Each structure stands twice: as C-alpha cells, then as structure tokens.
Amino acid sequence: MTAGEKMQQLTILGATGSIGVSTLDVVAQHPDQYQVFALTGHTQSAVLAAQCVQFNPRYAVMTGESAAAKLAALLQGKGLRTEVLVGVEALAMVASHGDVDVVMAAIVGAAGLAPALAAAEAGKRLLLANKESLVVAGQLFMDAVAQNSCVLLPIDSEHNAIFQSLPAGFRRGALQNSGVDKILLTASGGPFRTWDKSRLAAVTVEQACAHPNWSMGRKISVDSATLMNKGLELIEACWLFGVEPEQVDVVVHPQSVIHSMVQYVDGSVIAQMGNPDMRTPIAYGLAWPERISSGVSPLDLVATARLDFESPDIERFPCLRLAAEAYSRGGSSPCVLNAANEVAVAAFLEGDLGFDQIPEVIERVLNQLPDTGAESLQVLLAADVRARDLALSMLPLVS
Numbered sequence: 001m002t003a004g005e006k007m008q009q010l011t012i013l014g015a016t017g018s019i020g021v022s023t024l025d026v027v028a029q030h031p032d033q034y035q036v037f038a039l040t041g042h043t044q045s046a047v048l049a050a051q052c053v054q055f056n057p058r059y060a061v062m063t064g065e066s067a068a069a070k071l072a073a074l075l076q077g078k079g080l081r082t083e084v085l086v087g088v089e090a091l092a093m094v095a096s097h098g099d100v101d102v103v104m105a106a107i108v109g110a111a112g113l114a115p116a117l118a119a120a121e122a123g124k125r126l127l128l129a130n131k132e133s134l135v136v137a138g139q140l141f142m143d144a145v146a147q148n149s150c151v152l153l154p155i156d157s158e159h160n161a162i163f164q165s166l167p168a169g170f171r172r173g174a175l176q177n178s179g180v181d182k183i184l185l186t187a188s189g190g191p192f193r194t195w196d197k198s199r200l201a202a203v204t205v206e207q208a209c210a211h212p213n214w215s216m217g218r219k220i221s222v223d224s225a226t227l228m229n230k231g232l233e234l235i236e237a238c239w240l241f242g243v244e245p246e247q248v249d250v251v252v253h254p255q256s257v258i259h260s261m262v263q264y265v266d267g268s269v270i271a272q273m274g275n276p277d278m279r280t281p282i283a284y285g286l287a288w289p290e291r292i293s294s295g296v297s298p299l300d301l302v303a304t305a306r307l308d309f310e311s312p313d314i315e316r317f318p319c320l321r322l323a324a325e326a327y328s329r330g331g332s333s334p335c336v337l338n339a340a341n342e343v344a345v346a347a348f349l350e351g352d353l354g355f356d357q358i359p360e361v362i363e364r365v366l367n368q369l370p371d372t373g374a375e376s377l378q379v380l381l382a383a384d385v386r387a388r389d390l391a392l393s394m395l396p397l398v399s
Helices: 018-028 045-055 065-075 088-096 110-121 132-147 157-165 197-202 218-226 228-241 279-287 319-329 333-349 355-368 377-398
Strands: 008-013 034-041 059-062 083-086 102-105 125-128 151-154 180-187 248-252 258-264 269-273
Touching: 008 018, 008 088, 008 110, 018 034, 018 045, 018 102, 018 279, 034 045, 034 088, 045 059, 045 065, 059 065, 059 088, 065 083, 083 088, 088 110, 102 110, 102 279, 110 125, 110 132, 110 333, 110 377, 125 132, 125 279, 132 228, 132 333, 132 377, 151 157, 151 228, 151 279, 157 180, 157 228, 157 258, 157 269, 157 279, 180 228, 197 355, 218 228, 218 333, 218 355, 228 248, 228 319, 228 333, 228 355, 319 333, 319 355, 333 355, 333 377, 355 377
Parallel strands: 008 034, 008 102, 034 059, 059 083, 102 125, 125 151, 180 248
Antiparallel strands: 180 258, 258 269
C-alpha cells in the first residue's frame, strides 16, 4: 500500500465456512491492506467469536436469535468494538454499508443470494464464491452488477481461472469478437469417478464428503461427487461470461492442477494452474488487478508428473445434464434445479435418501413444476419455495 491509500474495508458473508476461513487467512497475511468491517455466520457462534477476537470487526451477524445471543455472551468483556446483529436484514446491511469496499460472498446455497445482491446493488467490489446467486437469479444479478458499476470477480477456482485466462479487457458476451473459441471448464470427477453405476446406490455420507483434492464443506462436497457442482458452475459460467452451454466444454481432470482453460480460434489453449487451494483465487480477487501473496506453495510440476483428462460420464452422473437443460429452459428452471438439489442433498446427508436418488428427485421436480418466469426476486423466491416443498413431498416415494 502506498502512502495516502486507505485500508480496504472488508465484509465476509459466511465467515465460518471454508471460504470464509481461507479469506481470513489471506487477510491476516496483509494487515496493512485489509481491515475486517463485518463477519457473518449461521450457527457456529464459537467459531465466529474466535474470529471476532482476532480481527475485531465493527459488526458480527448471526442468522438466528439464539446463535446471536450465544455470540454476544462469548464476546462480552473482550474489549472489542464489535456489535452483534441478527437476521437477513443485517446481512444485507453489512454487505451494502457505505464504509465497505470489498464483500466476500461465501454463504452456501440460495440463502446467500439476498446479501450478495445487496452488495451488487451498492456497487461494491464483489468477490463471488456463492454460485447459487447466479444460478437462482442470473439475469437479475448481472443486471444489478451492470447498473451499479459493481466490480464482480469470480472466486470459484474454475471461474477465477477462466477470468485469468481470458484476454485483457474481455467484455461479457464478446467471446467470438475476442478471438476465443470456447471455455474448457475442468472437473475433478469427484471421489466416485471410477465407480460403476451399480455401486453408487451404496455410497455413504462419509465417502461422498471425502473429496480427493479439495477441502470443502459437506454440501459442496456432495455436489462435487454428483457433478451437480459442475452443473451449477456451467450455469454460473454462462452468466458470468455471456456464453451458451454449447460454448463450454466440461473436462474431467482428476489432478485438479489445471483449474480451467480458454481455447482460442488460432488453436492456442491458455490454462491457469496451481495447487488446489482456495487461497489463490481469494488473493487474486482481493488484490485484482495486482497480485499479493496467498500463502499457497508454488506448483511443483516435476512432482505433479502427469496431467490426465477425460470426458464426463453423463449416464452415471446425470446432474450435469440436468443443469444444462435447466439453463436452456431458462425462466425459473435453474432456480428450481438448485432448490430441489439442496433438499435432496440435505436428505442424503441426513440418511433419508440414497446418493443415486439425488438426481432422480431433481429431475422429477424439474419436470413437474411449470416455469413461472424470472422477472423479479419475489417470483424466483416463490419458485424456490414451491420446488423445495415438492422435493420434500417426493422423499418418501424414493427413499
């Protein structure tokens, strides 16, 4: 930071999750550049309390009253400036507050949409790790970004890699005018990449949550195992870069060293590589267009030794197909897809649904709910509720 530059004020939505923890790790390495304005959490009051003691934010937000009360008790007598708030309105406030420069949107699932949208409408530098914001309300979200001069930087490792690999000054929707042929979106393939379809019915929660390369939360780990995470990322890429699904090829790359690629019309392929650690895209988003250290060790190409690639198996992992179909249908279909998936994954994590039945629930919900359009957030949230109710009603039929 040069003389006269003020420290960047940072709000982290979802501070107690894996992305939030990694963001704070990067911030701690650069105490002269970033100051934590607000931290938010869902139920992990003790974790958020420890973060508040270390970073002394102006605000700490919990989504529920009991969690907020517990947090306030844990912080009492600590001598902090931190004010404890509660509820969705408080989340939106700390995301859009006039003193905030940067917002890390890392709340998992559709619950992260409203505060991320508030940050976009306030014209913040928005580091988007919540892919569901674009899946549920892509057009509304991108309109808010454009209309409010929001600087939107993708934090998902794949989309961050695409962003880094696109030509300088790339404009959304200008793929062919930029000499780009297509986007190559990489996928690890998850822990069951080599399993026969017959074995998937017996997958346990512990197996599904044990990602071979990345350290992630339980829900996103299951999404990775079903390839729904890649389906959601396909939808996200379409909105972020203004492309259609046929302009995005999903490529299974088990080593997770190449995070994604851009193929150009002259035959060149530019890839972003690195060790599988989310601190790299987080640091890139925080400092863009500059770069700062992330704490991630450099990639050792000799030790890596080999890079493998294969096509995804849509028959064994139909969630990728369902996501592409939902995007192509448009309207409320991506929102319905996401809601049904969240219900199905939660049921699987609770032991109420088989792993191989997750896509069955999603497809049934998609086929039974009519499109209600996507002209407003209220319409989409109503579609989200209907999809969840329908998915819940199906669980006894397939479990």
